[in-house]
Amino acid sequence: MARVEYEDVWKQFASQGAPAVRGLSLDIADGELLVLLGPSGCGKTTALRMLAGLEEPDRGDIRIAGTSVVGREPKDRDVALVFQSYALYPHLSARENIRYPLKLRKMSRAEQDKRVDHVADMLGIARLLPRRPSQLSGGEQQRVALARAIVREPRVFLMDEPLSNLDAKLRVHTRTELKTLQRELGTTMVFVTHDQAEAMSLANRIAILSAGELQQIGTPDEVYDHPANLFVAEFIGSPPMNLLEVTRDGDTLVAADGWRLPAPLTRERPAGELMVGLRPEAIAIKSEGHAAEVVAVEPLGSEVIVDVRIAGKALKVRAAPSVRPQPGSTVHLAVEPGGVRLFDRSTGSALH
Amino acid sequence: MTAAARAISGTGPSRRPRARPLEWLLVHLAFVAVSAFFLAPFLWLFGAAFDENATAYIHWPSAPTFNNFIRIFTEHDFGVALGNSVFVSVATMLLVVVTVSLAGYSLSRIELRRKDWITYGILLLQTMPLSATMVPIYGLARQLGLRNSYLGLILIHATIELPFLVWLMKGFFDSVPRQLEEASWLDGRTKLRALIEIVLPLARPGLGIAAGLSFLSAWAEVLMVIILVDQQSMKTVPLAFYEAMRNQGGYTEVQYGVIAAMAILYLMPVMAVFIGARRLMVRGLMSSTRGL
Amino acid sequence: MTVAGAGAIGPRSTGLGRTLKRNRLYFAGLTPAALLLAVFFVGPALWALGSSFTNRALVGIDAANPRFVGLDNYTRLFGDPDFGRVIVNSIVFVVGSAIIGQFILGLGLALLIDHAQQRGFRAANFVYAAVLLAWVDPTLIAGFLWVAMFDFYYGSLNVALSVFGLGPVNWFGQAPMLAVIIANVWRGTAFTMLIFLGALRTVPGDVYEAARVDGASAWRRFWDHTLPMLRPIAALTLLSITMSTFGTFIVIQTLTNGGPSFQTEVIALYAYHEAFQAHEVGYGSTIAVAMLVLNLAFAVFYLRWSRARA
Numbered sequence: 001m002a003r004v005e006y007e008d009v010w011k012q013f014a015s016q017g018a019p020a021v022r023g024l025s026l027d028i029a030d031g032e033l034l035v036l037l038g039p040s041g042c043g044k045t046t047a048l049r050m051l052a053g054l055e056e057p058d059r060g061d062i063r064i065a066g067t068s069v070v071g072r073e074p075k076d077r078d079v080a081l082v083f084q085s086y087a088l089y090p091h092l093s094a095r096e097n098i099r100y101p102l103k104l105r106k107m108s109r110a111e112q113d114k115r116v117d118h119v120a121d122m123l124g125i126a127r128l129l130p131r132r133p134s135q136l137s138g139g140e141q142q143r144v145a146l147a148r149a150i151v152r153e154p155r156v157f158l159m160d161e162p163l164s165n166l167d168a169k170l171r172v173h174t175r176t177e178l179k180t181l182q183r184e185l186g187t188t189m190v191f192v193t194h195d196q197a198e199a200m201s202l203a204n205r206i207a208i209l210s211a212g213e214l215q216q217i218g219t220p221d222e223v224y225d226h227p228a229n230l231f232v233a234e235f236i237g238s239p240p241m242n243l244l245e246v247t248r249d250g251d252t253l254v255a256a257d258g259w260r261l262p263a264p265l266t267r268e269r270p271a272g273e274l275m276v277g278l279r280p281e282a283i284a285i286k287s288e289g290h291a292a293e294v295v296a297v298e299p300l301g302s303e304v305i306v307d308v309r310i311a312g313k314a315l316k317v318r319a320a321p322s323v324r325p326q327p328g329s330t331v332h333l334a335v336e337p338g339g340v341r342l343f344d345r346s347t348g349s350a351l352h
Numbered sequence: 353m354t355a356a357a358r359a360i361s362g363t364g365p366s367r368r369p370r371a372r373p374l375e376w377l378l379v380h381l382a383f384v385a386v387s388a389f390f391l392a393p394f395l396w397l398f399g400a401a402f403d404e405n406a407t408a409y410i411h412w413p414s415a416p417t418f419n420n421f422i423r424i425f426t427e428h429d430f431g432v433a434l435g436n437s438v439f440v441s442v443a444t445m446l447l448v449v450v451t452v453s454l455a456g457y458s459l460s461r462i463e464l465r466r467k468d469w470i471t472y473g474i475l476l477l478q479t480m481p482l483s484a485t486m487v488p489i490y491g492l493a494r495q496l497g498l499r500n501s502y503l504g505l506i507l508i509h510a511t512i513e514l515p516f517l518v519w520l521m522k523g524f525f526d527s528v529p530r531q532l533e534e535a536s537w538l539d540g541r542t543k544l545r546a547l548i549e550i551v552l553p554l555a556r557p558g559l560g561i562a563a564g565l566s567f568l569s570a571w572a573e574v575l576m577v578i579i580l581v582d583q584q585s586m587k588t589v590p591l592a593f594y595e596a597m598r599n600q601g602g603y604t605e606v607q608y609g610v611i612a613a614m615a616i617l618y619l620m621p622v623m624a625v626f627i628g629a630r631r632l633m634v635r636g637l638m639s640s641t642r643g644l
Numbered sequence: 645m646t647v648a649g650a651g652a653i654g655p656r657s658t659g660l661g662r663t664l665k666r667n668r669l670y671f672a673g674l675t676p677a678a679l680l681l682a683v684f685f686v687g688p689a690l691w692a693l694g695s696s697f698t699n700r701a702l703v704g705i706d707a708a709n710p711r712f713v714g715l716d717n718y719t720r721l722f723g724d725p726d727f728g729r730v731i732v733n734s735i736v737f738v739v740g741s742a743i744i745g746q747f748i749l750g751l752g753l754a755l756l757i758d759h760a761q762q763r764g765f766r767a768a769n770f771v772y773a774a775v776l777l778a779w780v781d782p783t784l785i786a787g788f789l790w791v792a793m794f795d796f797y798y799g800s801l802n803v804a805l806s807v808f809g810l811g812p813v814n815w816f817g818q819a820p821m822l823a824v825i826i827a828n829v830w831r832g833t834a835f836t837m838l839i840f841l842g843a844l845r846t847v848p849g850d851v852y853e854a855a856r857v858d859g860a861s862a863w864r865r866f867w868d869h870t871l872p873m874l875r876p877i878a879a880l881t882l883l884s885i886t887m888s889t890f891g892t893f894i895v896i897q898t899l900t901n902g903g904p905s906f907q908t909e910v911i912a913l914y915a916y917h918e919a920f921q922a923h924e925v926g927y928g929s930t931i932a933v934a935m936l937v938l939n940l941a942f943a944v945f946y947l948r949w950s951r952a953r954a
């Protein structure tokens with residue numbers, strides 16, 4: 001049982017003015033792959049390090065398998081951490097690196113070697129074992145760091161942006177491998193990243209943080225389709241969600257240049273300053289609809305992103321690869337009612 | 353929120369700023385011991401210089417006075433020594449900076465197949481212990497008539513730091529891309545002007561180190577001065593200091609106060625550089641294993 | 645320019661004349677430095693060598709007309725019991741001061757200060773500066789300061805000892821070698837401290853954190869990681885400070901001048917004394933040559949080693 005719980009955790013560093021982590025509460029199920037997502041400085045790495053035992057919370061509790069681990073040394077928590085820089089021991093061979101945690105636990109030499117070989121095979125690095133970290137490529141070092149974590153068979157895997165230093169192609173490839181690996185091993189994993197695409201493809205659930213506060217936690221589909229606030233709406237999705245300021249007029253929402261959008265059905269009728277969110281794929285270019293000027297066309301092969309301008313605001317629209325309007329020409333936009341998200345402009349939170 | 357969590361937060365050795373009281377105490381005790389060992393001599397020096405009846409005892413005089421400082425000028429011709437030292441040190445610095453810039457630049461840009469050998473040779477020369485050259489330089493200087501002369505002092509002081517500084521300047525010039533001076537040659541400048549106007553400003557930190565190091569080295573140099581000078585009119589500060597120390601009558605008559613005053617004045621340029629440009633100074637000294 | 649470059653490393657050697665011509669400005673630029681170095685660095689070495697084959701003296705007939713004596717000085721050197729004593733003293737001094745004192749104290753200080761700085765103890769910077777101060781000041785000053793420190797009645801060392809109830813020590817009389825070693829350690833430790841501090845700082849912090857998560861205690865982290873990572877530079881540093889301590893002159897001369905009765909006579913002092921007190925310049929040159937040869941052997945070894953590392 002390796003359930004992980006954060007309960008109202010606060011952390012402030014003396015050198016900084018604002019708390020790094022504010023009242024974080026999370027419940028991570030056994031065997032789940034949870035991604036902590038957010039921009040730099042949002043507190044996700046601090047939250048991870050507190051779980052590892054490298055930092056201690058000022059307030060609140062952190063529990064693994066139901067027992068509080070606050071105050072306990074990292075080694076007593078039975079967690080493994082893969083660092084962004086891999087943090088391999090430079091003076092030891094790859095084999096010695098992987099062996100190290102086992103050596104500390106005073107396992108028999110034979111048992112150590114058996115486990116090391118097993119993990120090395122699993123990750124395909126068996127032939128790299130005699131080499132030193134300086135003789136390995138970035139991707140190879142990363143696997144050695146992974147191996148060192150896996151060989152311990154910990155209760156929880158902690159990953160601090162382990163893929164950030166890899167080149168794009170390797171990153172995508174390793175991402176898939178990691179996801180498969182985690183599923184096979186069945187161990188709870190907490191994964192930190194700032195890359196929303198990475199989070200979407202890896203996670204069972206994503207926890208989005210900003211300025212130390214949890215913004216939303218949900219499956220990738222949930223946070224994509226129903227972002228809880230403007231921050232999440234803008235952070236998730238590439239290209240990001242289009243945002244327009246609107247006012248309510250009965251069942252319609254009116255944008256600055258007169259564009260009328262169907263309001264989503266809600267029990268209350270929120271009035272006042274409102275913001276509408278439209279995913280690029282929720283807008284379609286049709287023969288009739290609201291007029292917009294084409295600014296640029298980005299052909300991406302499998303689709304086309306059309307940059308348009310409405311009332312001085314730039315919007316991105318997803319279209320089929322054959323749609324190629326000329327820059328400067330006018331196109332007509334239509335919106336599906338199901339694609340409209342409503343937000344309160346002042347608080348930022350979603351309104352349905 | 354458990355009471356246990358609140359109570360034990362902050363334990364465990366960590367590389368983050370959070371230490372147990374015991375660790376803090378032990379570390380600071382060590383600090384006190386180390387500081388005492390390394391600073392005690394200077395504390396004594398400062399007290400003794402202002403004490404008319406200074407002994408080896410470390411204390412601040414009850415009646416501090418500048419008398420010692422006055423005496424070194426009136427009784428020990430310190431003014432002469434000071435003047436000589438300033439002249440020689442400045443002249444050495446100028447000679448060194450010019451020589452070393454030319455040599456470093458030339459070594460950097462020269463195209464020789466065996467260029468590495470020259471660098472290697474220079475590094476080898478740098479390791480030569482000065483104390484081993486005392487005897488031969490005496491003989492050599494005497495035969496060349498360089499003893500008791502400004503020329504001799506300046507030339508030899510300049511040569512001491514030469515190997516290291518040439519190597520240092522070469523390194524700085526290596527980091528200046530050739531295209532810069534090549535472009536200025538095409539513009540019509542002579543090579544020398546290009547060197548002075550274009551390349552040199554880019555190697556400024558190196559020049560700073562060269563100037564500072566050669567000045568301080570000349571200022572502090574004593575081995576060579578012992579060998580080269582025996583006329584009172586030519587002595588430098590280190591030699592005056594050296595003589596004052598050696599001319600003690602009997603063990604208990606060491607004139608601590610007067611010599612301490614000399615030491616303070618001898619120390620001042622070094623201290624000025626230390627306080628003003630410590631990092632640069634350390635960087636320069638570190639690479640030249642000779643130290644001061 | 646490119647033509648010149650191609651010529652210098654082309655398969656067809658263009659000959660000395662062409663090389664000289666192409667690089668003539670650079671050769672000119674090297675001349676002042678080369679001249680100075682030749683006359684005042686290489687020159688003395690050659691002069692010492694030449695003089696070592698004579699019986700040149702400071703005064704007297706042999707000063708005006710030194711005679712060539714072949715290898716007499718060298719045979720005398722190898723049979724000289726005083727020289728044997730001097731070698732032993734030099735070795736003891738180097739081992740005590742450089743290897744035991746400066747190296748270990750420097751390492752300890754580096755570890756202490758690095759640890760303290762990681763913890764945010766700001767006093768560490770003060771201690772660091774204090775250690776540095778002892779190193780940057782002129783050697784003569786260091787000698788003088790320690791003459792006072794070792795003073796029998798009032799010197800700080802004996803005063804400190806009396807605080808702990810220990811009797812005053814007649815440093816220069818009873819423990820001269822220890823005294824010069826202490827003074828030299830005081831002076832030279834900063835160098836090793838700086839080197840080790842630099843080495844410690846190149847270790848990324850998260851290597852230690854990884855060790856913590858893997859389960860290593862503070863002691864284990866030190867033994868398994870800190871020390872092994874310092875090993876390469878430690879060996880090189882040891883060689884370096886051995887070489888520089890070997891030529892110590894001023895510190896010992898001002899404190900004991902080689903005495904009492906030869907107990908602290910190291911090789912540099914011996915050369916000086918033989919030339920200028922016993923007036924035997926030829927013999928003194930021989931000793932100087934011995935020093936230079938020994939130093940050269942070390943230096944070649946050191947340079948080869950440090951290049952291999954780079």
